[in-house]
Amino acid sequence: MxxxxxxxxxxxxxxxxxxxxxxxxxxxxxxxxxxxxxxxxxxxxxxxxPGLTRSQAFNLYLSHAFSTWNARGYEFAAVLFTAAAYPNTLVAAALRMVIVYFAMILFSSYVGHWVERSPNRLRTLLSTIVCNRSSVIAGSFFWLLILSQEDLVGPDAVFVMPKNYVLKGAGFAVAMTLGIIERLSASGNLISMERDWVVTVAAPAGSPYDLSHLNAVMRRIDLVCKLLSPILISVIITTLDSVRIGVIYTGLTSFVCIPVEFFSAKKVWSHNAVLQVPKPLPPQHTASGGEPQAGTRSCMAQLRQFFKGLELYFSTPVWIPSMALALLHFNMLTWRATFITYLINIGYSLTVITVARAIGSVFEISSTVITPRGIEYMGKAHHHGYSPVTRDDDDEAGVRLITDDREENRNVQTLTGLQRFGLWGISWQLINTVPVVLALWVIAAQRDEAENLPTFVKRFIAERPPLDIGWSILLFSFLAFSRLGVWVFDLTTQQLTQTLVAPTQRSSFAGVENSVVNVFELLGAGTAIAFPRTEQYRWLALASLVSVVVSWLMYAVWVHRQRGHLVHWEKLGEGFCLRRGNW
Structure with missing residues (x-):
């Protein structure tokens, strides 16, 4: 035995x-x-x-934490560096944002393809770390040169370069290129970690360190870093009153973190036999000679590979949940630069915005605690009606994994819980977005009424009337509540794609998924650029609500197709009749 x-x-x-x-x-x-x-x-x-010891799990989390801390920090720092390099204009920031989004759309699928066909898991992960840290360190050098020109520093600065617009533009182009490499390598690191390492080492459902638990902890780390890393950079720059110190801090942090990430990742790999087994390569990635011929392919072949990735994406049984999640990235009622700028323009102070954003972050982090329990609870009750998604590629294995009925029942319960709790998450997001849009429209209407007052009336009142406290509380409260739903939906959809996509296709799927996400990010940014005036933002909010509705409809149709129903109406009827009988 x-x-x-x-x-x-x-x-x-x-x-x-x-x-x-x-x-x-x-x-x-x-x-x-x-x-x-x-x-x-x-x-x-x-x-x-498959499974992890406590020590292995700690080192896995540690490596992910340092990677995420640097990625989230540089993502925010690059915005500050661009604003400092080109003050009094939004052209450079908008140009950088559009170019980065286009690059992610074009190359994310190739990153996933590369991760998928790299058999050595440790070498793949370490390569993404080296590439990411090197691009940040080199990028920090060019940012330092740009921000050291005499028109951007004070007269008492230690290191000053003469003003030269040509060199400044060239340096900005290089820094932007390195920023694209940083984003792509960070994406590769995340794909390698979430779609390969975590899925491989996760214990069976219901055990310590199962997939739901690992996903929740990894996302909690991500959200905490998303909150704290930008704050620390802002505090350093504000306290020392120097953006160049922030650049130096960013470069040094990336350099110092390299050995820690290397050591923690290698320790997990060296003590886990499952991770050390080479990954199976998909048949289509191997040429007749036995080795991939990626380096010899023409541009047309690369383009065909790109469309082949899209074909793979839409052929999987979970492309609808993935697309529904990607569509939420069009939502402009999130804490992105355009929404923050709008709130400042209508009269909210930076302190109020910071507090509201921090409260929203608490709800985001709480989703990582609620989701594993919600999946388990939703999976236990009434999981009949489940129609499993079969994978024909598994027939080629020729080997059976002998499991008992109890473990197989846990698998079905987990999948049922993911589907049902994911529907709960996107529904919660939709319900709470409606009052956010309503409050924003009312506040905008009140602002318009104040702007349309006669001039002689404006002389006797404040230059900008105070915003309605009640509607402001409603706006920020339901905005915070909505963040709980969106991250519950994010976690459940991620586990669905981890579970229902074939093992030899997960990384490629994740790469194309990142491209789709950036398409909607780009559409959101382009829409904000097309409607830049403050009074037009209410229509952007309405478009955001429409995107959430469409996302809900897509996921609801998919769940209905998988389970045959959305709600147990007979159970609701029984409960209603029972309640009336008690009355």
Whole structure:
């Protein structure tokens, strides 16, 4: 008998049945990879059971925390550096934003493709770390040169360069290019970690460090870094009154974090036998000679690969939830630069905005605590009506993963819980977005009425009348509540894609998914540029509500198609009749 820490794998001549999957969605191919074809019939192989010890989980979280801290910090710092380099204009910031979005749309799928066909998990992750940190360090050098020109520093500055617009523009172009590399490498790091490492090592559902738990903790780390890392950079720049000190801090932080990330990632890999097994390569990635021929392909072949990635994306059973989540990135009622600028323009102070944003972050972080429990609760009750999504590619494994009925039941419960709790999350997002849009329209109307007052009346009142406190509380409260729903939906959709996409396609799928997300990010930015006036933002808010409605409809249709229903109306009827009987 195999111990509890081992998987018993046996060959089977019956190729008609699909390979049983664990709760994390990986098959025998992902656990063993190269074993197929090397064992005799009826031979049994005992391998370590997927899972993590406490020490391994700590090092996994530590590596992810440093990567996310640097990525979130540089994402915010680049905005500050651009504003300092080109004050009194938004052209440079808008240009940088549009170019970065276009680059992510074009190249994210290639990043996912590269992660997918890299068999050594440790080498792939470390490569993304080196590329990311190197681009930040080199970018900080060019930002320092740009911000050291005499028209951007005080007369008592230690290091001053003569003003030269040509060199400044060239330096900005190089810094922007390095910023694109930074974003792409950060995306590769996230794909490698979330779609490969985490899924591979996750324990079966219901066990410590199962996929729901790992996803929640990883996203909690991301959200905490998203909140604290920009704040620390802002405090350093404000306290020392020097953007150049912020540039130096950014470069040094990236340099110092490299050995910590290397050590923690390597420690997880070296103590986990499942991670050390080479990944199976998809057949389409291997040429007749046995090695990928990516370096010799023409531009047309690269373009065909791009469209092939889109074809892969839309052929998966979870492209609708993924697209629904991506559509939410069009929503302009989030704490992005355009929304913050709008709030400042209509009269809210930076202090009020900062407090409201911090409260929203609390709800975002709380979603990582609620989601694993919500998935478990929603999966236990009434999970009938589930129609499993089969994967034909698993037939090629030729090996069955022997699991007991209890584990298989946990898998079904987890998938049911993901579908139902994801619907709860997007519904919560929709319900709370409606009062946000209503409050914003009322506040905008009150502002318009004040602007239209006669001139002699304006002389006897304040130059800008105070904003209505009640509607302001309504606006920021429901905006904070909505952040809970969107991140619940994000976590459940991520686990659905981790579970229902074939192991040899997860990374490529994630790369195309990032491209789709950036399409909607670009559309949101372009819409804000097309309607730049403050009084037009109410229409952007209405368009954001429409995007949330469409997202809800897409996901609801998908859930109905999978489960055959959205709500147990018979249960609601029974409860209503019972309540009337008690009355």
């Amino acid at each position: 195999a111990s509890d820490n081992e998987l018993r794998l046996s060959s089977d001549d019956d190729r008609s049945s699909t390979t049983t999957t664990t709760s994390t969605g990986f098959t025998f191919e992902e656990v063993v990879g190269v074993v197929e074809g090397e064992q005799d019939q009826d031979q049994e192989v005992l391998l370590p059971r």
